[in-house]
Every structure is written in C-alpha cells, then in structure tokens.
Amino acid sequence: MNLPFHIDLSAKHQQDAGPNPSRDWLTLLGIVFVLLLASVGANVYLYHEALTGAPLGGKAPQTASLNTDLVTQVESVFAARATEAGKYSSGGYSFIDPSK
Numbered sequence: 298m299n300l301p302f303h304i305d306l307s308a309k310h311q312q313d314a315g316p317n318p319s320r321d322w323l324t325l326l327g328i329v330f331v332l333l334l335a336s337v338g339a340n341v342y343l344y345h346e347a348l349t350g351a352p353l354g355g356k357a358p359q360t361a362s363l364n365t366d367l368v369t370q371v372e373s374v375f376a377a378r379a380t381e382a383g384k385y386s387s388g389g390y391s392f393i394d395p396s397k
Contacts, residue, residue: 346353384390 343353
C-alpha cells in the first residue's frame, strides 16, 4: 500500500537539507506559542476555580478540631511577655550601667 505522502527522517536527508534559520525560528516560535497558550489556559482554569470557591487540589482536607487549652496557654505566654516588656519601657526595672 502506497501512502500519499512520504516522510524521510533519515540522517542523510537531514544533512543534505542544511541549516534553515527561518524554519528553526518558526518552529521555536510555534513551540513557545503553544506553551504560552497552555499556560494561559491553566491560569484561566485555576482563576475560575478559585472564584467559585472550589478547592484547587481536589477534595478539601478535613480539619482537626482546635484544642482551646493550647490556645489559652499561648495567649498567657504572650501576655506575660507583654507585661515584662512594659516593665522595661515604663521604668519598672532599674538598670545600673556598670561601665559608668
């Protein structure tokens, strides 16, 4: 069966053709254009998904319940630090400079 077209991919045929800068640039620009279209398409899809509120990675993971005791402990630590910082700035602690 004879095909209506013939593609010769042998190295001999390609060496005879020689470099063709316009063909190479058009091929490069075509590949870049296709990649640019793929990138724009993916960004439009992700933007649409973010606008509708759908999770981007598939199903949203289940969140664990928050332990309020730990939150209370952390808040007390920061409150104690704020109290100490206030003592330094208000003069509650006296500092004697040993170099004087």
